[in-house]
Amino acid sequence: MSDTSTTHALGHDAAVDRLVEPSRQSPARRWFDTVVRSREMSILLVLIALITVTTVKQPNFLFSANSWRDLLLTPAILLILAAGQAVVIITRNVDLSVGSVLGFTAYLTGRMFIDFPGIPIVAVIAIGVLAGGLLGLVNGMLVSFGRVPALVITLGTLYIYRGIVLTWAGSNRINAGDLPKDFLRLGTRSVLGIPILFLVAVVVVAAVGYYLYSHRGGRELYAIGSDPDAAVLYGLRVRRRVLSAFVLSGALAGLAGVLHAARYGTVSSAAGVNIELEAVAAVVIGGVAIFGGSGTVWGAAIGAILLVTIDRALPILGIPDFWQRAVVGVLILGAIVLDRVLSARQARKLIEARDDS
Amino acid sequence: MSQPTPATGPAAALELRDVAKAFGAVVALRSGSLRVEAGSIHALVGENGAGKSTLVKIVAGVHRRDAGELLLDGRSMDFGSTAESKAEGIAVIYQEPTLFPDLSVTENIFMGRQPVGAGRRIDRAAMHTEAEQLFRRLGVHIDPRRPALGLSIADQQIIEIAKAISLDARVLIMDEPTAALSGVEVERLFAVARSLRDEGRALVFISHRFDEVFDLCDTITVMRDGSYVDAVRTADTDVDSIVAMMVGREVGDLFPKTPAEIGETVLKVEGLSSTGEFHDVSFEVRAGEIVGLAGLVGAGRSEIARAVFGVDRYDAGSVTLAGRSVKPHDPRSAIRAGMAFVPEDRRKQGLVTESSVARNISGVIRGGLARAGLLTGAAESRSAAPWAGRLEVKTGALDMNAATMSGGNQQKVVIAKWLATNPRLLIIDEPTRGIDVGTKAEVHRLLSELAGQGMAILMISSELPEVLGMADRVLVVCEGRITADIPRDEATPENVMRAATRSSQEAAS
Structure with a gap:
């Protein structure tokens, strides 16, 4: 009937089989395909290449006592934010308020130690997470019941939450001297050569990743992002799920705020300004589709590490300041274009395979 | 078995009594009644806009009814969401299947009900095995691990059915499932439907294809203008009496098309084809003439109109306006040539509602x-x-x-x-959808007046009386092809309806 489409269809090639008949492949082959051909793997290769090139130029980048620590410590806070952001974006929403939430709980952490001397560190962490979760709850309520796009809602709460911090903190700042030594050690100490902060981030990413992949709730988040209308017809509790995604994102931003205080010691009212954009960038670079439904928190995590590492590597490679920003921009655009191209190609192959049969 | 008339006999698997639903001022369902026994396949037929889909959506929990009763096995129900109707064992397969394209076929079937092991962890192996068993039982070959993206409509429907079976649904409603299927696929679907019936489930089958209705269904409920008309046993009736019940009313003089002088050809469409949408469509519209494009929803009428105007691409054919050829896929060129297009969904496509x-x-x-x-x-x-x-x-x-x-x-x-x-040709898609009766007449008078002034009008309408009342000539579209070209004085509800549902039937005289 249509002569034009048959020119593309070259019968059953392996790539099409992989898409249409994955069950015919051996489990090992399937595993290989899902891991090695994944977006996460390609972004990981970019990261490794970047580290390699930088290390060749400046061996100290990797092979010195501090640099290994920096490599892991610097991205830790962004990792936690990116994990929460990935969950929200997978549901076809976005949370722009995380930077302000981080600022709020970072300042809250300092105030707790100042106003309640001797308060246990664990209690402060719990309060920070809880406070972040509450702010996330507000976002989630507004998004799922207000029926206003999350972009607008969280842009609004970004300013509101920041406004609260500004009013509260004024020109005051929390200084390292206000914080207990044990708490500050949390932000700088390492266990077996791995910074505690990074371990916390890895635990968060692993837990979120496991939930998304292996729990009903996690899968429903993907379904909602893949087609929100179908999710309603399916009988999924869309509002509740979206709400809980925002609560999680808020709670993780709350945790990130506490860790921010521990890591830097000083907290001003400007803590975490603009970091929400880095979180979104990390998620997108890591292969989570901006329209939801696909991608993993692992990808987002690698995206976060890449983003932070670029910041540190480009000066060493002798790239001027301005271009460093531009490189990040190119990376984001590249990731989005790649995402569109790959999904369009996959859709075309699947449709061709259908027309062939 | 009792008489298949509503409101009598013992409890049926699914029963609706005088259900009504209005959306603002528009009454979608006046008095819908339906009675479906367990272990039977029941057809629900009616013209476009008769209220079938609204009725289905009320059963599915998508809409809440304004009045009337909904009974499942004699128990009164009131569904506030799709989850509630699903929990009662109702599964609905919509005209357009609703799957999650990014997820695997298996996940689409088991979403929210995945088999879980220790720690509520999803047991993917068990899930895939279960999906494979479902497909084996349905006699189809679909890889459960592949993504839902790119599946044919037929396969998507099979997945919806697999979903319904895995839910152990007692009532399965299929809203025009065969509209996009080939003959083999229809046979496969029917075999599945029959085996589900034999298991004692109740099936509701909505279709415009009478050959299929008579082939598959035990009883038929006819709806018209949002109301229940009659329910009959398939064995006791024939196509003609069903069509008569569907059309029912006389075409009144509500539609005042005044005879206008028919002038020279304004629009000439030749061999227009678009893969998957329509095929080899040729027709003309002349000055002063209103040509009605009739057919069922999804037959390809709007797609043809959109291609003529240049909104959508087409693969082959040509469009000529007043002797000048119109560039394909270029609405600006169409507007310059003198075309105007009033789309189907005026809120979305025709108006800047905030201006x-x-x-x-x-x-x-x-x-x-x-x-x-x-x-x-x-x-x-x-x-x-x-x-x-x-x-x-x-x-x-x-x-x-x-x-x-x-x-x-x-x-x-x-x-x-x-x-x-100042267009020479006006294409108008569903001119009076969602409009109250008084304004309808005004829109009709306006169209008639414009034709009187020599404008050529191509009118798409799902309302048969409107087409018959307004059009000088009726073109009937069925599954992407023009199946009849009927002049005004020969057009009757019956012959238009027949041409529109001719479908897979061979030579339905």
């Missing part, structure tokens, strides 16, 4: 209105006023927001917008 009436009316001719590149509100109002007056648009002022107007007035604004371009 003023004046701005909407002058929208298409804006370029001509601007002075030194600037567009003044005064110039907009000046150009819009005569049109609004002529069409009797009832708005307080021209600077009112278009969103706040009634459907009828919105439609008039959209028409006014296009008349301001």
Whole structure:
């Protein structure tokens, strides 16, 4: 009937089989395909290449006592934010308020130690997470019941939450001297050569990743992002799920705020300004589709590490300041274009395979 | 078995009594009744807009009914969400299957109910095995691990059915499942439907294809204008009496098409084809003529219109307007050539609902209105006023927001917008959908008047009386092809309906 489409269809090639008949492949082959051909793997290769090139130029980048620590410590806070952001974006929403939430709980952490001397560190962490979760709850309520796009809602709460911090903190700042030594050690100490902060981030990413992949709730988040209308017809509790995604994102931003205080010691009212954009960038670079439904928190995590590492590597490679920003921009655009191209190609192959049969 | 008439006999698997539903001023369902026994396949038939889909959505929990009763095995039900109806064992397969394209076939079947092991961890291996068993049972081959993206409509429906079976649904409703299927696929679907019936489930089958209805179903409920007409045993009836019940009313003189002088050919469409949408479509529309494009929803009428106007691409064929060929896929060229297009969904495609009436009316001719590149509100109002007056648009002022107007007035604004371009051809898709009866007549009078002034009009309508009343000639589209070209005095509800449902039937005389 249509002569034009048959020119593309070259019968059953392996790539099409992989898409249409994955069950015919051996489990090992399937595993290989899902891991090695994944977006996460390609972004990981970019990261490794970047580290390699930088290390060749400046061996100290990797092979010195501090640099290994920096490599892991610097991205830790962004990792936690990116994990929460990935969950929200997978549901076809976005949370722009995380930077302000981080600022709020970072300042809250300092105030707790100042106003309640001797308060246990664990209690402060719990309060920070809880406070972040509450702010996330507000976002989630507004998004799922207000029926206003999350972009607008969280842009609004970004300013509101920041406004609260500004009013509260004024020109005051929390200084390292206000914080207990044990708490500050949390932000700088390492266990077996791995910074505690990074371990916390890895635990968060692993837990979120496991939930998304292996729990009903996690899968429903993907379904909602893949087609929100179908999710309603399916009988999924869309509002509740979206709400809980925002609560999680808020709670993780709350945790990130506490860790921010521990890591830097000083907290001003400007803590975490603009970091929400880095979180979104990390998620997108890591292969989570901006329209939801696909991608993993692992990808987002690698995206976060890449983003932070670029910041540190480009000066060493002798790239001027301005271009460093531009490189990040190119990376984001590249990731989005790649995402569109790959999904369009996959859709075309699947449709061709259908027309062939 | 009892008589298949509503409101009698022992409890049926699914029963609706006098269910009503209105959306604002538009009554979608006046008095819907349906009674489906367990272990039977029941057909629900009616013209477009008879209220079938609304009835289904009430059973599914998508809409809440305004009045009437909904009974499952004799128990009264009131579903506030799709989850509630699902929990009661109701599964609905919609015209357009609703799957999650990014997820695997298996996940689409088991979403929210995945088999879990220790720690509530999803047992993927068990899930895939279960999906494979379901497909084996249905006699189909679909890889459970592949993504739902790119599946054919037939396969998507099979997945919806697999979903329903895995839910152990007692009531399975299929809303026009065969519309996009080939003969083999239809057979496969029917075999599955019969085996489900034999298991004691109740099935509701909505279809426009009478051959299929008579082949598959035990009983038939006919609906018309949002109301229940009759329920009959398939064995006791025939196609003609069903069609008579569906059409029912006389075509009154509600539709005042005054005879106009038919002039030279304005629009000439030759061999227009678009893969998967329509095939080899050729027709002409002449000056002063209203040509009705009739057919069922999904037959390809709107797609043809959109391709003619250049909104959508087409693969082959040509469009000529007043002897000049119109560039494909270029609405601007179509507008310059003298075409106007009033789309089906005026809120989405025809109106800038947040703008003023004046701005909407002058929208298409804006370029001509601007002075030194600037567009003044005064110039907009000046150009819009005569049109609004002529069409009797009832708005307080021209600077009112278009969103706040009634459907009828919105439609008039959209028409006014296009008349301001002085078109030679007006394509109008569903001119009176969602419009109250009074305004309907005004829209009809307007179309008739425009034809009288020598405009060529191509009118798409799902309302049979409107087509028969307004059109000088009726073109019937069925599954992407024009299956009949009937002049006004020969057009009857029956022969239009037959041509529209001819489908896989061979040579339905």
